[in-house]
Amino acid sequence: MTLTPTSFSPAAAPAAAPPPPALIQLREVEKTYAGRTGTGAVTALHTITLDVPKGAILGVIGRSGAGKSTLIRLVNGLERPTRGQVIVDGTDISALDERALRHERRSIGMIFQHFNLLARRTAYDNVALPLEIAGVSSAAIKNKVMPLLDLVGLADKARRYPAELSGGQKQRVGIARALATDPKVLLSDEATSALDPETTEQILALLRQVNAELDLTILLITHEMSVIKAVTDRVAVIDGGRIVEEGPTFDLFTRPQHPTTRSFVSSITGNELPAHLASRLSAQPLAGSQVLVRLTFTGGDASQPFLSVLTRKLNIDLGIIQGNVDYIGGHPFGTLVVSTPADQAHLQALTDASRELGLQVEVLGYVA
Amino acid sequence: MWPDVFSPQILNLLISSFGQTLYMVGVSGLIGSLIGIPLGVFLATSRSGELFAAPWINSVLGLIVNAARSTPFIILVVAIVPLTRFLAGTSIGTKAAIVPLTIAAAPFIARVIEGAIRGVDQGLIEAARAMGATPMQIVRKVLLPEALPAITLALTLTVVSLIGYSAMVGAVGGGGLGDLGIRFGYQRFMPDVMLTVVIVLIILVQGVQSLGDFLARRFDKRSRF
Structure with missing residues (x-):
């Protein structure tokens, strides 16, 4: 058969199919905190628009106070936007009432800088907590928790309390807990900032693993460029409550445009002159x-x-x-x-x- | 001097007074906890921006708790006699003494429980909210269990205070060890009875505190090494 130009029509080329809509979409989101009496309102985020494609790992990097904590909390409704929309898998999070929001949160896992594990629950019971909250039977919980502990490499630590675990092990429990309700999205709030470099690497490898194996979309915030470099597909740089640059991680590293991005990039590539x-x-x-x-x-x-x-x-x-x-x-x-x-x-x-x-x-x- | 203490009458009085003290402290501690624990949890979670945000109710309850706590106990005992008569059917005796003891215990417990609950890491509340927990689930599955060691110590403190308060209800014929010490030891010039009462009270308080410390340590999973 002869190749004719018609066989290259857009309909026949899979590469030309429109990209799937992003799993997380922030649409002109603004967040303002009412000031204490006597002071003005504080705007934490100015018209943020950001897409996280399904299955991607997107990192938001910024210095402390840049607004990244607020941004990640908008996605699971821990913070409500003052203006704009937050859409997760087609659902407008910002328009839900408390009850509907609680239900939606089961499909959005979250891990934290300080792990936030319950000290009086074992690793097993910590992972079981979101399932108990969702009203899952204890038999079903058992079938769910052990494979998760296995996935994060802690099957032998099921009966240990958080105080008996290292930082990295605690974060593994945190990850297992966040995955318990089979979420579509994982939010990572500085999840490796309290860990040493070697443990950080292991936790990031685990995040990459669950991203690939479970087709999990991950939005992470960090102030460390090494985390961005190690694990993300895309980066958004946030400064003063605005996203100043966004794009594929490789492009941002190799062709940073904004001064803030440049300073983050040079912090890790060491290309600042002595x-x-x-x-x-x-x-x-x-x-x-x-x-x-x-x-x-x-x-x-x-x-x-x-x-x-x-x-x-x-x-x-x-x-x-x-x-x-x-x-x-x-x-x-x-x-x-x-x-x-x-x-x-x-x-x-x-x-x-x-x-x-x-x-x-x-x-x-x-x-x- | 000592044989007096161990005379059958005095010994019987000691035993029955000990029983009255346990009864008064036990019942008022129990009812006080039933009122004070929920009240304390509410006080700890109802400022603006918190789980059950109701700042006005929080302030009003806080005022009532403070008022109750700043009233000297002996004044409280006589001031609420009509209420005591209404609730206990009488205004004198051990049963009647439980009413002022409970009214003193509840706000005390509310404040110590509030402190214990406020000691729970805010990050845990945030994590539970992120899992989709309701405010009640957060109280039952996070706040109360995580605060259990602190709650145990708080209730131990309450029981010890109630043992002290119970000595004053002799004013309304409440009986108990303190009353025995005053009536026999002080008013009838029997210092050996007074001394015995004090020793029994010391042992009782020591025992309560040791049990509380032991339980709090058992419940605390933070320091296992």
Whole structure:
């Protein structure tokens, strides 16, 4: 059969199908707190619009006070928006009365920074709590709780009290508890902020696992870029109650647009210049000065030997000031700061040749 | 001197007074708890923004509780004689003494329970709300069980206070150990009876406190190492 242009009609191409509607949709949401007497109202969130696609892990990153706690609590109705809509799986959460909201919350699990486990209940009984609340029979609870403890790797700790568990184990119980009522959505409120880096990694791996195995949509908030890097598909950067940038995680890391995003990205990629160099940097070339250029390489570019290609092709000397290669979602992403004599023709040739190789080029300044 | 204490009459008086004290403290503690525990839970959960937010009712109840608690017990005993007569059918005797003891116990219990409930981590309430729990479910499954060690200590404190209060109801013929100590030890110049009463009371209070501490420790799962 001959391939004809008609066989590429949009109807026949699955890739052209419209994307499924997002599982969580925030529509121009605003949240204002009435001030105490004598002070004005405080606006925590300004017209936030955000979509979390079904099955995705979306991270919201922001500094403390940026409004991320308020944002995540809008999704399960712990906070009500002052304006706008919060839609979860087609249901407008913001329009529900208390009774309907309580029922809806069973399909939205939540985990917390300080775990919030009941101290006087064992791991088993903590996981059973949401089922008891939902009125599930104790026989059915038993069939549900043990597989969940197994899933989070704590089957042997069922009879232990939270005080007998480590931080990571407590958060595993928290995750099992959040999954008990088979939710569609998991909200993670700084779930790894109280854990050490190694435990954080294990908990994030568990989140990725439940995301994939249970087709669970995860919305997490954090102030740590390493969490965003390790686990999310998409990121929203929140600052002063506004989402200043949103997109696929890899794009945000490699091409941050907003200054807040840049500062978060540099906090983890370490591509801020060391202070002794940054303080000597000037915008204009001086006699005999060197120019500092940042080369950013992403994806497939990262594996080519561009440094030797550049030096050979341009016959120039490049000093390495700083460098870093990172992997985001399995894709390499690196930055390299190089120095070379500050000569305009020279610099132009370097810039052109680098762009030809698919690198991003940024002139940082000149040092004497 | 000592043989007097162990004379059959005095011994019988001691035993029956001990029984009266237990009876008064037990019944008033029980009825006081039935009123005070729900009241305390409500006081702890009804300020604005809380589970059963009703700030006005909270303030009014708080005022009533404070008024009851600031009235000296001996004045309370005589001030409510008509109420006592109405409820107990008489205004004198052990049964009658239970009325003022209960009225003193309930607001006391309400305040100590309020403190115990307020000691429960707010994060647990938030977690339970996020699971879809009703306010009543939060009280039954989170607040009361989590506060149980603190509630046990609070009720222990209440019982110890009631043992002290019960010594004053001799004023209305309530009987009990304190009354025995005053009438025989003080008014009839029998210091050995007074001393014995005091020793029995010390042992009783010590026993109640030890039992309370033991139970609170058993209920507390926070420190197992």
